[in-house]
Amino acid sequence: MRGLRYTETEERLKIRIRAHTAYANFTLDDWLSGWLGKPNGCRLLEIGCGDGNFFPTYAQALGKSGLIIAFDINRNLLQEARTSAERLDTPTIVFPWDFDVHPYPLLDKEVDILIAPFSAYYTNDVSRWLEDSLRVVKKGGRLLLLGPARDNAQELYELNEMVTGIKSVPETDETSAKLEEAFLPQLQERLSGAVQATILDRHIIFPSPEEFTRYYFATWLYEKTQERMASPVEFESVLKAAQKTSLKLSKRTVCIEAYKR
Numbered sequence: 001m002r003g004l005r006y007t008e009t010e011e012r013l014k015i016r017i018r019a020h021t022a023y024a025n026f027t028l029d030d031w032l033s034g035w036l037g038k039p040n041g042c043r044l045l046e047i048g049c050g051d052g053n054f055f056p057t058y059a060q061a062l063g064k065s066g067l068i069i070a071f072d073i074n075r076n077l078l079q080e081a082r083t084s085a086e087r088l089d090t091p092t093i094v095f096p097w098d099f100d101v102h103p104y105p106l107l108d109k110e111v112d113i114l115i116a117p118f119s120a121y122y123t124n125d126v127s128r129w130l131e132d133s134l135r136v137v138k139k140g141g142r143l144l145l146l147g148p149a150r151d152n153a154q155e156l157y158e159l160n161e162m163v164t165g166i167k168s169v170p171e172t173d174e175t176s177a178k179l180e181e182a183f184l185p186q187l188q189e190r191l192s193g194a195v196q197a198t199i200l201d202r203h204i205i206f207p208s209p210e211e212f213t214r215y216y217f218a219t220w221l222y223e224k225t226q227e228r229m230a231s232p233v234e235f236e237s238v239l240k241a242a243q244k245t246s247l248k249l250s251k252r253t254v255c256i257e258a259y260k261r
């Protein structure tokens with residue numbers, strides 16, 4: 001039986017990415033560029049690539065002789081990813097695949113770098129996800145998993161509670177804890193000293209309560225809260241609550257870096 005299933009939509013993903021790009025104290029693209037360095041000619045796999053938001057950053061790092069391979073379960077987002085790929089100098093392969101179906105259609109030791117930004121924690125089986133992901137990485141290759149820290153986005157939970165009375169939602173609590181509580185220990189067990197985790201302390205300051213409210217409606221927390229409510233959560237009531245906040249949202253991001261020995 002399948003457990004968690006999150007269906008991302010183009011519109012929601014765009015609203016969130018736009019806020020992160022426009023209002024955060026630093027962009028993840030800049031951080032990623034630094035992490036990647038200049039691995040010219042390397043092969044990079046992105047698992048759960050969405051609309052290809054990070055492709056230009058990868059392309060800049062890999063150059064014309066590199067290769068980007070990317071998959072996602074959502075075909076609408078992949079169409080956008082393919083359009084984004086057409087503008088790159090780096091050759092890019094994009095294909096639909098569910099990362100809970102194993103093995104991935106990739107050969108053993110096919111890539112130098114594996115990146116899963118804000119996607120790995122949607123898996124229903126961390127152990128199989130890790131086993132298959134490590135299989136496709138070359139010896140000496142690098143892995144990077146990014147996602148929410150346990151105490152991420154507390155202000156969003158406070159806003160949600162002000163409006164709906166719902167303090168926590170088990171599905172979002174579980175995904176927020178998964179990188180630190182499941183991926184990290186399992187990777188450490190598989191790769192021992194070659195794994196490290198750090199927290200990136202990002203925050204967003206929304207320019208208006210309307211922007212904060214639109215962001216709230218683009219989250220999984222809203223989706224899961226709405227499923228528990230007898231009547232719809234109204235834009236106006238969230239806006240009223242947002243007006244009472246500082247408009248700050250902490251985006252505490254866990255980065256798990258690993259080297260395959």
Ligand SMILES: C[S@@+](CC[C@H](N)C(=O)[O-])C[C@H]1O[C@@H](n2cnc3c(N)ncnc32)[C@H](O)[C@@H]1O
Binds near residue numbers: 100
């Ligand atoms: C928050 S988005 C992140 C997208 C992109 N990595 C980024 O950072 O902009 C999460 C992505 O994971 C994908 N995803 C969720 N479950 C998946 C699965 N079982 N197999 C493949 N992709 C999945 C979603 O479709 C979505 O595009």
